[in-house]
Amino acid sequence: MKKYLSLKSMIKIGLLVVALIFPLFVSGNYVISILVNCLFFAAMAECWNIIGGYGGQVSWCHASFVAIGAYSNFILSNDFGITPFLSLPLGIGISFMLAAVIGHATFRLHGPYFSVATIACGEAVRVLIQYFDKITKGAAGIYVSYKGADFWALTFENDIPFYYLGIIVLLLTVLVTYLFTKSKTGYYLSAIKGDETAAESLGIEVFKVKLTAFQLSAMLSSVVGCFYASFLTYIAPTSTASFDLSMKIGVVAIVGGVASLWGPVVGGFIVILLIEATSVFFGAAGGSQMIYGLLLIVVIIFKPEGIIALFRKNNAEDSKNMELDKKEEA
Amino acid sequence: MTWVFVQSLISGILSGGVYALFGVGITIIFGVMKMVDFSACSQLVWGMYFTWIFYAVTGLNCYYAIPFVVICMGALAFVIFKLIVRPLLGSNDTSFILVTLGLSYFLQNLAEFVFGTDPKTIPSPIKTSSIQIGEYTIGLPRFIAFCAMIVLVFAVYALLNKTTLGRAMRATAEKPEVAQMLGINTKKTFTIAFMIGVIFAGISGLLITPIYYVTPTSGSMFRTAAYIAVIIGGLGDIKGALVGGIVIGVIEGLVTGMISNDLGPVGIGLALLLVLYIRPQGFFGKGERRA
Incomplete structure (x- = not known):
């Protein structure tokens, strides 16, 4: 057992080292920019995973939280010259409150209510961003004002700094998710996912636990969104707050593997690279976007645990025992 | 001000008719299978494109396309049911939400891939004609859509309450296991319910072709408004x-x-939150609330 674990962590450390030195061997920005996209999508999917995977509550408005982080970054840095790092609390605060509003209305109910409410909310946020065009520049979107390479403004000459930033953000989301799943609330959440009624009869405050998980997921998403926006250098309601982005985040997480720590990371790289490859053949619109829908259908029907399940066939017994442990502990 | 209010009210009721028609389709599927079909808004888009194909081939008015659209949507529904819905019968509703949303995204982008993004129109004199009542105007296509909705809803009501098939559907909705024991072919009932739901989405698409442009994203307004309505x-x-x-x-x-x-989606989003706070099971829901 011990030996096996250490082998696993050695593989992980090896992959991280490869990832860290990878940019030294690549010339040109294109490959790096695709990898940065993979990293950020993996990070967003990891956030989605907290409520969508571990909680079993399918959210389709994570793009709204990403947009909140992105817009608070750009508005504060363009209009007031404040560094993106200081705009993080603003984005986190707004996401926290928005998640509270959605959660309060829907987490008392069982069924598709949460999903419908999140779709509606995502649409409302996009429309509001377009409506308040004095602050957000409306549908035209915002460009970041480039004043030379500057770490505190998060503007760089090429995408390599964003590559490292992406790795840091991804590891941060993985760490937060890990800590969350090992916390009391995390165990409660997995118990609720297993059987809501049983969990409630054991004295778990179902409503509160779901709400906390959703708020954590939302706040973390806005942090990712803040850095992702700096990488994009241009944000618009259709690119950051649309249903399409929410959909992609969800698909990345589900294809990778819901309710697993590294599933969304695997999903981020596989899905985004696959889309990049197909868009070469089919064009960026329509054709390659079909793949998202197709992947989702195929994975849910044939491999609901996600791609990551292919890597850990032999310790299925382990995870079964772990789940039992979790239930007992809850 | 009064004029704006009454005019908005009239057009609101009329466009609400299309949401209602679309919503009845979702309701039939939910009623029998206890699952929400999130792909209906893309099925509506395909209904619009089938209407457009019919127009492009024959040059006839969109209302003549009804039989063609019904057949096409029925076939589409049958294929979807066999390939996607059937393997999932009996699994939890989360996976059904995910699969139908994936299907929705797939169908929408398939339309974009096949027909391109440029909006298509079906020209006809009905498009611009309207009925004048005093100082208020009622667009004729919206009025026709509203009447069609009333007729179809009554037809469904009669189907559910007066026919053997309708009784079988209601029995299956009540308890599939018992219905099966009583000799009802529940698989067939599910198929028929799903097909009716998809055909309703297609007909809604047909009825709005004189009002909206035919584009792959035309269904997105239904993704919020109609589901909230339901x-x-x-x-x-x-x-x-x-x-x-x-x-x-x-x-x-x-x-x-x-x-x-621009603020329509915000208004209906707030309405949803308000209703969920005050009466979580909805106006006529029987209280499936489980907190």
Whole structure:
């Protein structure tokens, strides 16, 4: 057992080292920019995973939280010259409150209510961003004002700094998710996912636990969104707050593997690279976007645990025992 | 001001009719299978494109396309049911939400891949004609859509309450296991219910072709408004879908007419939150609340 674990962590450390030195061997920005996209999508999917995977509550408005982080970054840095790092609390605060509003209305109910409410909310946020065009520049979107390479403004000459930033953000989301799943609330959440009624009869405050998980997921998403926006250098309601982005985040997480720590990371790289490859053949619109829908259908029907399940066939017994442990502990 | 209010109210009720028709389709599927079909808004887009294909081939008015659209949507529904829905029967509703949303995204982008993004129109004299009552105007296509909705809802009501098939469907909705024991072919009932739901989405698409452009993203307004209508009416209740559709139409009409043209989705989003706070099971829901 011990030996096996250490082998696993050695593989992980090896992959991280490869990832860290990878940019030294690549010339040109294109490959790096695709990898940065993979990293950020993996990070967003990891956030989605907290409520969508571990909680079993399918959210389709994570793009709204990403947009909140992105817009608070750009508005504060363009209009007031404040560094993106200081705009993080603003984005986190707004996401926290928005998640509270959605959660309060829907987490008392069982069924598709949460999903419908999140779709509606995502649409409302996009429309509001377009409506308040004095602050957000409306549908035209915002460009970041480039004043030379500057770490505190998060503007760089090429995408390599964003590559490292992406790795840091991804590891941060993985760490937060890990800590969350090992916390009391995390165990409660997995118990609720297993059987809501049983969990409630054991004295778990179902409503509160779901709400906390959703708020954590939302706040973390806005942090990712803040850095992702700096990488994009241009944000618009259709690119950051649309249903399409929410959909992609969800698909990345589900294809990778819901309710697993590294599933969304695997999903981020596989899905985004696959889309990049197909868009070469089919064009960026329509054709390659079909793949998202197709992947989702195929994975849910044939491999609901996600791609990551292919890597850990032999310790299925382990995870079964772990789940039992979790239930007992809850 | 009064004029704006009454005019917004009228157009709200009329566009609510289409939401209601669309919502009844979702309701039939939910009523029998206890699952929400999130792909209906893309099925509506395909209904619009089938209408456009019919027009492009024959040059006839869109209302002549009804039999063609019904057949095409029925075939589409059959294929979807066999390939995607059937393997999932009996699994939890989360995976059904995910699969139908994936299907929705797939169908929408398939339309974009096949037909391109440029909007298509079906020209006809009905498009611009309207009925004048005093100082208020009623667009003829919206009025026809509203009447068609009333007729179809009554037809469904009669189907469910007066025919053997309808009784079988209601029995399956009540308890599939018992229905099966009584000799009802539940698989067949599921198939028929799903096909009726998809055909309703297609007909809604046909009826709005004189009002909106035919584009792959035309269904996105239904993704929010119509589903909210179904929820606030009470999931699984046909009366609820009807009333919810019209209420949502009116709210959207009033918000877009009197506050701003862009804020419709915000208005209906707030309406959803408000209803969920006050009456979580919706207007006519039987209280499936489990907290």
